[in-house]
Amino acid sequence: MTVLQKKADNPIEHLTAEDIELIGKELDDIRQSVIDTRGENDARYIRKVIDVHRKIELGSRAVLLASGFPPAFVVGTIGLSVAKILENMEIGHNILHGQWDWMRDPKIHSTTWEWDMASPADQWKHSHNEMHHTYTNVVGKDNDLGYGIMRVDEDQPWQPFHLGQPLWSFINACFFEYGIAAYDLELAGTIAKKRTGDPEFRARAKAVLRKIGRQVRKDYVIHPLLSGPNFLPTLAANFTANLVRNLWSNSVILCGHFPEGVETFEKKSIEGETRGEWYLRQMLGSANISGSKAMHIMTGNLSHQIEHHLFPDLPSSRYAEIAPRIRDLFDRYGLKYHTAPLPQQVGSAWHKIIRLSLPNGWLELTNRRNLVPQLVALYKMTTGGPKVRRTLQRKLTAGVRLSRAAAAAA
Amino acid sequence: MRFAELATTPLLPADYLDLVNPLRSGADLRGRIEAVVPETRDAATIVIRPGADWQPHRPGQYVRIGIDVDGVRMWRAYSITSDLGRTDGCFTVTVKAIPDGKVSNHLVRRAQPGTIVQLDQATGEFCLPEQRPAKALFVTAGSGITPVMGILRNHPELTDVVLVHSAPTADDVVFGADLRQLAADGRIRLVEQHTDTAGMLDAAAIAELVPDLAERSTWACGPIGMLEALEEHWNAAGIADRLYTERFRAKVLVTGEGGTVTFTKNGTSLEADGATPILDAAEDAGVLMPSGCRMGICFGCVLPLREGAVRDLRNGEVTTAAPGDGVLIQTCISAAAGACDIDH
Ligand SMILES: Cc1cc2nc3c(=O)[nH]c(=O)nc-3n(C[C@H](O)[C@H](O)[C@H](O)COP(=O)(O)OP(=O)(O)OC[C@H]3O[C@@H](n4cnc5c(N)ncnc54)[C@H](O)[C@@H]3O)c2cc1C
Ligand code: FES
Numbered sequence: 001m002t003v004l005q006k007k008a009d010n011p012i013e014h015l016t017a018e019d020i021e022l023i024g025k026e027l028d029d030i031r032q033s034v035i036d037t038r039g040e041n042d043a044r045y046i047r048k049v050i051d052v053h054r055k056i057e058l059g060s061r062a063v064l065l066a067s068g069f070p071p072a073f074v075v076g077t078i079g080l081s082v083a084k085i086l087e088n089m090e091i092g093h094n095i096l097h098g099q100w101d102w103m104r105d106p107k108i109h110s111t112t113w114e115w116d117m118a119s120p121a122d123q124w125k126h127s128h129n130e131m132h133h134t135y136t137n138v139v140g141k142d143n144d145l146g147y148g149i150m151r152v153d154e155d156q157p158w159q160p161f162h163l164g165q166p167l168w169s170f171i172n173a174c175f176f177e178y179g180i181a182a183y184d185l186e187l188a189g190t191i192a193k194k195r196t197g198d199p200e201f202r203a204r205a206k207a208v209l210r211k212i213g214r215q216v217r218k219d220y221v222i223h224p225l226l227s228g229p230n231f232l233p234t235l236a237a238n239f240t241a242n243l244v245r246n247l248w249s250n251s252v253i254l255c256g257h258f259p260e261g262v263e264t265f266e267k268k269s270i271e272g273e274t275r276g277e278w279y280l281r282q283m284l285g286s287a288n289i290s291g292s293k294a295m296h297i298m299t300g301n302l303s304h305q306i307e308h309h310l311f312p313d314l315p316s317s318r319y320a321e322i323a324p325r326i327r328d329l330f331d332r333y334g335l336k337y338h339t340a341p342l343p344q345q346v347g348s349a350w351h352k353i354i355r356l357s358l359p360n361g362w363l364e365l366t367n368r369r370n371l372v373p374q375l376v377a378l379y380k381m382t383t384g385g386p387k388v389r390r391t392l393q394r395k396l397t398a399g400v401r402l403s404r405a406a407a408a409a410a
Numbered sequence: 411m412r413f414a415e416l417a418t419t420p421l422l423p424a425d426y427l428d429l430v431n432p433l434r435s436g437a438d439l440r441g442r443i444e445a446v447v448p449e450t451r452d453a454a455t456i457v458i459r460p461g462a463d464w465q466p467h468r469p470g471q472y473v474r475i476g477i478d479v480d481g482v483r484m485w486r487a488y489s490i491t492s493d494l495g496r497t498d499g500c501f502t503v504t505v506k507a508i509p510d511g512k513v514s515n516h517l518v519r520r521a522q523p524g525t526i527v528q529l530d531q532a533t534g535e536f537c538l539p540e541q542r543p544a545k546a547l548f549v550t551a552g553s554g555i556t557p558v559m560g561i562l563r564n565h566p567e568l569t570d571v572v573l574v575h576s577a578p579t580a581d582d583v584v585f586g587a588d589l590r591q592l593a594a595d596g597r598i599r600l601v602e603q604h605t606d607t608a609g610m611l612d613a614a615a616i617a618e619l620v621p622d623l624a625e626r627s628t629w630a631c632g633p634i635g636m637l638e639a640l641e642e643h644w645n646a647a648g649i650a651d652r653l654y655t656e657r658f659r660a661k662v663l664v665t666g667e668g669g670t671v672t673f674t675k676n677g678t679s680l681e682a683d684g685a686t687p688i689l690d691a692a693e694d695a696g697v698l699m700p701s702g703c704r705m706g707i708c709f710g711c712v713l714p715l716r717e718g719a720v721r722d723l724r725n726g727e728v729t730t731a732a733p734g735d736g737v738l739i740q741t742c743i744s745a746a747a748g749a750c751d752i753d754h
Contacts, residue, residue: 043481
């Protein structure tokens with residue numbers, strides 16, 4: 001894939017400026033229709049989810065007091081994983097988006113909520129709500145796109161260290177909450193710019209460390225201690241629950257913007273963007289996950305990533321209801337509404353991570369028969385200098401062109 | 411408790427305890443609606459069981475109640491009407507539904523027993539002094555009877571009481587039966603004015619009905635127009651210090667151009683017109699705002715104005731702040747008068 005602006009078959013070529021503004025108008029109307037009908041049922045829904053989360057968490061923690069007993073370990077770990085996922089996804093993420101601010105309940109409000117996660121709520125709100133949701137899928141601006149550490153686009157020149165990308169993507173997934181905390185803190189950028197002495201950065205870093213301290217103490221000291229002789233099994237259970245939650249939320253988030261077919265955008269393409277164009281970028285830059293109601297809840301309704309990106313502050317419980325109208329809009333304007341079951345979207349996202357960890361075209365051209373020469377070429381590109389890389393890359397690119405032409409002719 | 415917090419972070423132990431007992435001691439003050447008893451066709455008494463930390467009120471005081479109407483938390487003040495001696499630990503407020511009134515209609519017509527409401531401790535100065543007046547006069551209209559009923563029920567030691575109460579018809583008199591019973595028992599002299607047929611009473615007419623008015627301490631509660639007329643009359647008679655009034659709402663006198671209101675900490679910016687209190691405009695935009703009586707008497711809504719201008723809706727007075735200032739303004743009776751930055 002390549003940024004939309006450089007594509008040969010631009011998927012929005014057929015849209016006129018008026019079309020785009022009409023799309024914007026229709027979306028504004030859909031948004032208003034939800035706002036006009038927000039009410040008691042929605043309020044009851046979020047309170048119910050919060051209530052269920054707290055009960056599952058309390059129950060699982062209680063069961064884990066006996067974590068030395070294997071069935072208790074299993075049940076407690078599953079329960080705690082589910083609780084942590086609910087808390088981060090359907091509850092925390094969405095409350096912090098301000099989806100429930102309209103209820104004016106100070107206990108369920110974006111300005112007062114804190115979540116079970118390494119990154120403090122206010123730092124996450126800044127990097128997520130302001131940066132990611134504003135600059136969705138704009139290469140170089142949207143850090144969610146690879147968290148600033150990954151090659152997310154063919155246009156980014158391939159470097160040998162990108163070969164490690166699948167491995168560190170997986171490590172990032174396992175410790176996702178810390179990865180998010182680091183990137184909300186803009187840790188990598190601040191170190192690169194040698195600005196770690198900046199008092200403002202230090203204050204934020206301190207807040208993150210304090211938060212991590214509290215989180216770690218809770219899961220790895222206090223609750224294990226409460227379990228007495230079962231200290232170690234409880235610690236293991238809590239670690240597992242955090243790991244499961246991290247892998248799960250990482251998968252859901254990968255599915256949102258990373259599957260094949262989701263578009264990315266050039267920095268300069270968003271200068272002077274109209275509301276209609278902003279909407280269109282959200283439509284093209286997101287992908288949904290299809291599945292059951294339980295699946296939607298466990299993903300925090302980020303399974304309706306397209307709807308969420310169009311209307312980040314509408315109650316998540318309403319995305320399913322407007323999804324058919326959004327899909328109809330895509331159809332009428334000849335746009336592709338990306339949706340697939342979770343395994344397929346996760347597979348597609350990982351395929352892309354692996355493909356981009358290799359030089360452009362390498363994966364496409366490689367098959368069982370030419371594996372050896374291809375590996376040799378890859379070895380040369382990895383160990384050779386920029387010149388070798390450029391030459392071999394030209395070869396690869398030409399090879400792709402040839403094989404595609406052959407496929408088209410056949 | 412500190413240890414429990416370490417175990418529940420980022421939540422608080424209270425968040426879990428609230429699941430079990432929202433009315434326990436130490437919890438945020440709440441209450442549970444136990445019953446809704448109709449009084450007239452558009453008024454009802456709400457029986458509320460307050461949380462364990464509730465402190466007994468002084469008769470005549472009001473309580474702020476926060477209730478979710480269509481999922482939105484709304485706060486309003488209601489005078490307490492119950493007998494302090496109730497044995498069930500509950501108190502009551504009596505609400506009259508006003509046309510298009512969001513909270514009053516919800517409480518009178520839709521509120522269900524079992525509903526949890528948010529509360530503040532009772533407050534207000536519309537109470538009898540320690541030194542009880544030998545002679546008292548109460549002038550009320552419509553729902554203005556509520557604080558007075560609270561006083562009458564709790565102060566049987568008052569022996570010389572006149573109550574002048576106005577309502578559209580006999581059936582519209584909230585607590586009609588109780589008041590008539592008090593009159594029959596000789597505890598009060600009751601003058602009922604049914605305004606649909608007999609018209610409104612002006613201050614002069616009241617003075618005529620109560621010839622020893624100058625000797626009486628007077629408590630009045632009702633529409634703004636009535637209260638202003640009484641104040642004028644008592645002033646003219648040189649007995650203004652013997653008149654105590656309770657207002658249920660602020661009178662909007664002056665409106666003007668609005669402006670953009672920016673909440674600097676919260677980051678929200680909104681367009682507010684010159685007739686809407688900043689408190690209402692901000693709440694509509696989802697900003698959590700401090701508030702109290704919502705009519706300019708309690709100062710529960712005060713926030714610093716860092717820059718810009720606001721207009722006091724009651725008298726048109728404009729308050730301005732130069733950049734960096736922190737002029738304290740009451741958001742419930744102030745509207746934007748141009749762009750303003752509020753520190754919140
Ligand atoms: C100290 C204090 C004590 C109070 N005690 C009582 C009480 O014991 N019983 C009681 O019923 N009410 C009492 N009130 C009034 C009460 O707090 C609400 O203002 C009232 O119930 C209307 O709220 P609402 O949400 O229904 O109306 P809103 O939806 O806020 O207003 C709807 C419309 O009615 C107008 N309006 C607002 N308030 C009034 C009013 N009081 N009279 C006429 N029109 C109004 C508004 O301007 C608006 O146009 C008291 C108010 C105060 C400040
Ligand atoms: S809320 Fe009481 S003065 Fe504003």
